[in-house]
Amino acid sequence: MQNRSFDVVVLGAGIVGCMVARSLARYNLSIALVDRANDVGVGASSANSAILHSGHDPAPGSNKAALNRRGNELWRHLVEELEIGHSWCGAMVVAVGEEERRQLGTLMRRGRQNGIEGLRILGREETLHREPLLTPGVEGALWTPTAGVIDPFGATIAVAENAVENGVRLILDADVHDAIVEHGRLAGVCSAKGDIYGRIFVNSLGVHADDFMHLVGDRPEFHITPRRGEYFIFDPDRVQVKNVLFPMPSTKGKGILVSTTAHGNTFVGPDAQEIRGKDDTATTREGMREILDGARRLVPGLDQRDVIASFSGIRATGNYNRDFLIETSGSVQGLINIAGIESPGFVAAPAIAERVEQLLRQSGVALEARWDWTSRRRAQPSFKELSHQQRARLIRKEPSYGRIVCRCETVTEGEIVAAIRSSIPATSYDAIKRRCWLGTGRCQGGFDYPRVIRILARELRLPMTAVTKKGAGSEFLYRATKAVDNEADAQCKPIHDTTS
Numbered sequence: 321m322q323n324r325s326f327d328v329v330v331l332g333a334g335i336v337g338c339m340v341a342r343s344l345a346r347y348n349l350s351i352a353l354v355d356r357a358n359d360v361g362v363g364a365s366s367a368n369s370a371i372l373h374s375g376h377d378p379a380p381g382s383n384k385a386a387l388n389r390r391g392n393e394l395w396r397h398l399v400e401e402l403e404i405g406h407s408w409c410g411a412m413v414v415a416v417g418e419e420e421r422r423q424l425g426t427l428m429r430r431g432r433q434n435g436i437e438g439l440r441i442l443g444r445e446e447t448l449h450r451e452p453l454l455t456p457g458v459e460g461a462l463w464t465p466t467a468g469v470i471d472p473f474g475a476t477i478a479v480a481e482n483a484v485e486n487g488v489r490l491i492l493d494a495d496v497h498d499a500i501v502e503h504g505r506l507a508g509v510c511s512a513k514g515d516i517y518g519r520i521f522v523n524s525l526g527v528h529a530d531d532f533m534h535l536v537g538d539r540p541e542f543h544i545t546p547r548r549g550e551y552f553i554f555d556p557d558r559v560q561v562k563n564v565l566f567p568m569p570s571t572k573g574k575g576i577l578v579s580t581t582a583h584g585n586t587f588v589g590p591d592a593q594e595i596r597g598k599d600d601t602a603t604t605r606e607g608m609r610e611i612l613d614g615a616r617r618l619v620p621g622l623d624q625r626d627v628i629a630s631f632s633g634i635r636a637t638g639n640y641n642r643d644f645l646i647e648t649s650g651s652v653q654g655l656i657n658i659a660g661i662e663s664p665g666f667v668a669a670p671a672i673a674e675r676v677e678q679l680l681r682q683s684g685v686a687l688e689a690r691w692d693w694t695s696r697r698r699a700q701p702s703f704k705e706l707s708h709q710q711r712a713r714l715i716r717k718e719p720s721y722g723r724i725v726c727r728c729e730t731v732t733e734g735e736i737v738a739a740i741r742s743s744i745p746a747t748s749y750d751a752i753k754r755r756c757w758l759g760t761g762r763c764q765g766g767f768d769y770p771r772v773i774r775i776l777a778r779e780l781r782l783p784m785t786a787v788t789k790k791g792a793g794s795e796f797l798y799r800a801t802k803a804v805d806n807e808a809d810a811q812c813k814p815i816h817d818t819t820s
């Protein structure tokens with residue numbers, strides 16, 4: 321690394337860290353964005369319900385309520401400026417049975433207290449008309465028209481790309497394991513990529529934010545409890561729920577929802593399991609049973625045999641009044657903490673970044689606007705979304721767009737190569753998947769894996785044995801099984817050759 325000293329060092333490249341880095345990049349500041357992973361957005365930001373909540377649910381007066389509402393407003397511009405996949409489809413909180421129907425009014429009043437516009441209670445007929453797959457036991461719903469769904473992978477990548485295009489230095493594979501505190505001031509962090517110094521550090525380390533606080537001697541009483549939520553995704557050819565369907569909320573949270581992704585797949589989840597390991601993203605049989613039972617209360621026709629994939633995300637539940645903790649540290653100079661960012665952290669992220677700007681101003685950091693900052697970022701073309709004419713034009717310009725690599729999702733070699741050559745290069749299979757949505761259909765990568773491995777090896781000039789699913793330690797191939805007369809296979813050497 322050449323320059324190791326920055327005005328601002330943002331720790332953690334989830335949606336919150338990326339949003340903070342992007343928003344500060346409009347000022348004359350040198351900024352580093354640091355993450356231990358080999359890509360941005362691999363923590364909670366890649367495994368959540370991806371709903372741009374309206375803000376009707378958080379406790380009035382909380383940070384969650386204020387930042388959810390403001391974040392929802394800000395995303396309306398951001399999805400356009402950064403060309404992010406989304407749908408402002410609205411959401412329904414569904415009441416099953418008479419008792420739940422009576423609670424809808426309370427929920428609507430709370431939403432109005434939070435300043436959310438357009439809330440309306442729907443009767444049974446209108447609710448069923450909007451979503452015919454709902455249980456006949458439905459008695460009505462709270463309609464929240466300002467909610468939406470977003471592509472969470474595409475969103476984090478788009479925000480980070482825009483930050484990098486505006487001069488932010490992204491430092492990946494840089495696990496932060498120690499800190500340099502001099503005379504009560506945080507001067508630097510020690511990472512797997514060496515020491516990184518800064519005037520201000522922004523701790524947006526997700527579920528590990530409290531570990532960092534404790535490392536530097538800040539807020540020993542603050543703790544994050546990891547709460548895992550599992551999800552199950554359905555074959556889009558078998559199940560097509562069009563709406564975001566929440567059950568009535570409980571003290572445990574928003575409950576098990578049935579929803580659609582920005583790409584159109586129906587999915588169900590999450591449950592809420594307190595776990596020991598902060599990075600344990602397993603999915604379990606028990607989780608599946610609980611989630612399917614919960615989801616079938618709303619949509620009884622869901623069939624386990626139509627599930628094609630599962631994943632889980634870890635909520636960073638803090639003990640700061642169950643609210644977001646966003647503050648300039650009271651005990652360590654040069655540190656801003658953003659911790660306990662569980663749901664609705666994704667939708668709130670742009671508003672959290674605004675809050676960080678205010679904190680910087682309050683601590684006397686001069687924020688001078690740059691004349692050359694650009695708010696826009698262009699998305700790579702998605703072949704599937706194009707018209708026949710557009711496809712033909714693209715293939716004439718770049719023939720690799722004519723080669724389909726993922727048949728279920730119609731992803732071409734051209735898109736994969738564009739992802740590998742983008743401003744934040746995709747260097748593993750999962751990084752390509754997050755950018756192009758390949759391997760997410762019925763065959764779950766069965767067809768495209770070998771092809772993508774070849775393309776990655778060719779573009780990154782690596783032996784095929786060095787191509788990984790998600791960074792070091794997740795290599796696909798061990799050694800060649802047969803010596804065949806094929807140029808690409810010939811690159812696949814025995815493992816001892818590649819490590820020499």
Ligand SMILES: Cc1cc2nc3c(=O)[nH]c(=O)nc-3n(C[C@H](O)[C@H](O)[C@H](O)COP(=O)(O)OP(=O)(O)OC[C@H]3O[C@@H](n4cnc5c(N)ncnc54)[C@H](O)[C@@H]3O)c2cc1C
Nearest residue numbers: 332334336356363364365368369371496526549665666667
């Ligand atoms: C099950 C579930 C459902 C949710 N649903 C929604 C929803 O529908 N809508 C919504 O608005 N929000 C939702 N959320 C919340 C939302 O996903 C999070 O609030 C948001 O993603 C948090 O972003 P973050 O950047 O703070 O954390 P993360 O995305 O976890 O990023 C933290 C980053 O820090 C890095 N890191 C950690 N330790 C180190 C270290 N030592 N060194 C270097 N880097 C490190 C990690 O690699 C990671 O990239 C949900 C969350 C979960 C888990």
